[in-house]
Amino acid sequence: MNHFRQLLFLSIFCLLISFTNCGDSDNPDSDNDTNVTNEDNVINDSTNDNTEEVNSEILTPNSKIEISKSWTQEPTGYTYSIDIHIPTEEMPSDGFPVCILLHGNGGNGLEEINHWSTVLTTHALVAPTGYMNSWNLCDEDSKAPDIEMVDTLVNLIQKYTNINPNKIRILGNSNGAGLANSIFIENPNSGIDIVCAIVTHLTVPQYHLENFYKIGNDTDPSNDYCGYRDLATTPLTSRKYLNISNDNDGTIPYLGGASKVGTNFLNAQDAIYVIAQSQGYDGDKLSDSGTPIGNPIVFEYSYLSGDVIHLRGNADHGINPTQRDYVKTFLEQ
Numbered sequence: 001m002n003h004f005r006q007l008l009f010l011s012i013f014c015l016l017i018s019f020t021n022c023g024d025s026d027n028p029d030s031d032n033d034t035n036v037t038n039e040d041n042v043i044n045d046s047t048n049d050n051t052e053e054v055n056s057e058i059l060t061p062n063s064k065i066e067i068s069k070s071w072t073q074e075p076t077g078y079t080y081s082i083d084i085h086i087p088t089e090e091m092p093s094d095g096f097p098v099c100i101l102l103h104g105n106g107g108n109g110l111e112e113i114n115h116w117s118t119v120l121t122t123h124a125l126v127a128p129t130g131y132m133n134s135w136n137l138c139d140e141d142s143k144a145p146d147i148e149m150v151d152t153l154v155n156l157i158q159k160y161t162n163i164n165p166n167k168i169r170i171l172g173n174s175n176g177a178g179l180a181n182s183i184f185i186e187n188p189n190s191g192i193d194i195v196c197a198i199v200t201h202l203t204v205p206q207y208h209l210e211n212f213y214k215i216g217n218d219t220d221p222s223n224d225y226c227g228y229r230d231l232a233t234t235p236l237t238s239r240k241y242l243n244i245s246n247d248n249d250g251t252i253p254y255l256g257g258a259s260k261v262g263t264n265f266l267n268a269q270d271a272i273y274v275i276a277q278s279q280g281y282d283g284d285k286l287s288d289s290g291t292p293i294g295n296p297i298v299f300e301y302s303y304l305s306g307d308v309i310h311l312r313g314n315a316d317h318g319i320n321p322t323q324r325d326y327v328k329t330f331l332e333q
Contacts, residue, residue: 057161058160058162059086059096061085065153065156066082067149067152069144069149071145073142074131080128080129080130080131080149081108082129082153083109083113083129084124084126085113085127087123087124089121089122091162095160095161095162095164095165096122096123096162096163097123097331098124098125098163098164098167098169099120099124099125099171099331100128100157100168101125101126101127101172102128102130102135102172102176103133103175104176105133105140105261106133106134107176108133109128113127116171119328120328120332123169123331124162124163126157128149128153130142131144131146136215137179137203138203138219138220138221138261139219139261140175140219147179147182147187147214150170150179150187154168154191154192158189165191166190166193167193168191168192169194169331170184170192170194170196171196171198171327172198174251175200177196177200177243180195180196181200184197184235184241184275185212185213185214185232186214192239193240194240194330194331195240195241195242196242196243196327197241197243197244198319198323198327199245199246199252199317200245201245201271202265202275203226203266204266205226207266207271208228211231211232212232212235212278213229213231214230214232215228216230226262226263234278235275235278235279240307242309242330243309243310243311244310244323244327245310245311246313246315246318247313250317252265253265254312255267255268256268268310268312269285269286269288269312272301272303272308273303279308286303290310290312293322296313296321296322297322298313298323299311299312309330
């Protein structure tokens with residue numbers, strides 16, 4: 001009888017051990033399972049401060065590019081909205097050139113695409129929207145690290161197989177042109193081959209004491225030079241540059257000085273001369289008169305065989321058809 005009881009006890013003990021173990025290693029929903037399957041087969045081209053990875057191969061209007069950055073206004077992170085347009089025509093053998101569109105203060109990326117998609121018909125267009133619909137330069141509401149965001153965006157775009165990584169263009173309007181100028185000054189990526197700044201030329205913070213300067217970490221008009229304290233290296237000499245400014249602009253002073261946007265500007269013709277010198281020009285500054293072209297008439301100031309251009313018009317804080325056509329020709333050459 002005692003032997004029978006011992007066998008019965010041993011059998012019950014073994015059953016308990018088996019029952020306990022069945023809830024562990026064979027459970028397909030276990031926390032230890034690292035094989036996650038996306039049943040919708042959605043490709044996410046996301047990135048944050050630590051990740052800059054593109055999983056898909058072809059850039060399309062539905063590509064999801066997410067770039068997140070954190071700073072004092074958004075300590076837990078903020079993700080930029082990015083709109084994309086792809087031309088309907090056949091892709092060139094070396095991929096589509098890309099134009100990154102930077103809107104003016106109060107604008108957004110989709111508005112820029114709607115405006116430029118009928119002009120830059122051979123380009124893929126990528127248009128981020130800035131935090132609080134502005135770009136951080138000096139006195140804007142946003143203090144976001146926009147220069148870093150564009151760095152990340154360019155690196156991501158270059159990984160798509162239908163994009164020409166050596167033909168990344170930056171086109172900024174107004175506040176976006178100010179950011180475009182800082183990209184021209186600071187960004188070391190040689191794939192950015194053209195920068196176009198519309199109705200904003202160089203500010204005094206960007207160029208003073210005969211040197212180019214980087215956007216500061218604490219941009220504020222109460223700081224000396226808006227906080228632009230760190231010297232920039234000489235801008236890459238492989239880029240073409242186009243600036244459009246108007247001598248009757250009531251927002252950005254053509255002749256330089258104080259402005260409505262909280263920062264001081266260089267004289268527009270002095271600014272283009274400084275940029276031409278950074279690209280290797282060692283001659284005299286061109287005469288103030290310029291060369292008249294187009295209808296409506298604008299005045300062209302061409303340095304380095306057309307690689308560095310300034311157009312002077314009278315379209316206030318906008319551009320006229322001659323200037324718009326010039327942008328198209330300059331980017332599509």
